[in-house]
Amino acid sequence: MDTMLGLYRKDELRNQYDPWGEAWPDAIMKAVVLLSSDRGHNLSVAEAADEVGLSRSHFSTLFKRTVGESFIDFQSSIKLHKAEHMLADTLMSVNEISDQLSMVDAGYFSKWFKRCTGLTPSQYRSVRHRDSTTDEKRGLQRHDQQQAQAE
Numbered sequence: 001m002d003t004m005l006g007l008y009r010k011d012e013l014r015n016q017y018d019p020w021g022e023a024w025p026d027a028i029m030k031a032v033v034l035l036s037s038d039r040g041h042n043l044s045v046a047e048a049a050d051e052v053g054l055s056r057s058h059f060s061t062l063f064k065r066t067v068g069e070s071f072i073d074f075q076s077s078i079k080l081h082k083a084e085h086m087l088a089d090t091l092m093s094v095n096e097i098s099d100q101l102s103m104v105d106a107g108y109f110s111k112w113f114k115r116c117t118g119l120t121p122s123q124y125r126s127v128r129h130r131d132s133t134t135d136e137k138r139g140l141q142r143h144d145q146q147q148a149q150a151e
C-alpha cells in the first residue's frame with residue numbers, strides 16, 4: 001500500500017510541476033518528493049544533493065535545467081503554497097503555521113508572506129474567507145434558482 005501511495009504521490013507531483021509531461025531524472029524526482037515532505041522546509045541544496053547521490057554543483061545545474069527554477073526558489077514556492085493552504089483551509093494561528101514551516105518566528109513569516117503575496121497572513125485569510133463565503137452564496141442561489149425552475 002505504501003508503494004501505491006508513493007507512486008500516486010510521484011504522479012501527482014509530476015502533474016503539478018511538469019506541464020510538458022516529460023520524464024524527470026530520478027534524482028530530481030526524489031528531490032521534489034523530499035521538498036514536498038515535512039522535512040523539506042529546512043533542506044539545504046547540499047543536503048538534498050547528498051540525499052539523491054549527486055554533487056551539489058551537478059544537482060543544482062540539473063535541478064534548474066529540469067524544473068526551470070533554482071532549488072531555493074522552488075523550495076520557497078512549495079513553502080508558500082503550503083502557507084496559503086494552511087491560512088485558507090485551517091484555523092491554525094500564524095505562530096503555528098510559522099512553526100510548521102520551520103520559519104524563524106511569526107514576525108519573519110508574516111514579512112516573508114507579505115513580500116511573496118502582497119498581503120499579510122491575516123489579510124490573505126480574510127480575502128480567502130470572503131471569497132469562499134461568496135462562492136457558497138452563489139452556489140445556494142444557483143440551487144434555489146434550479147429548484148424554482150423545476151417547480
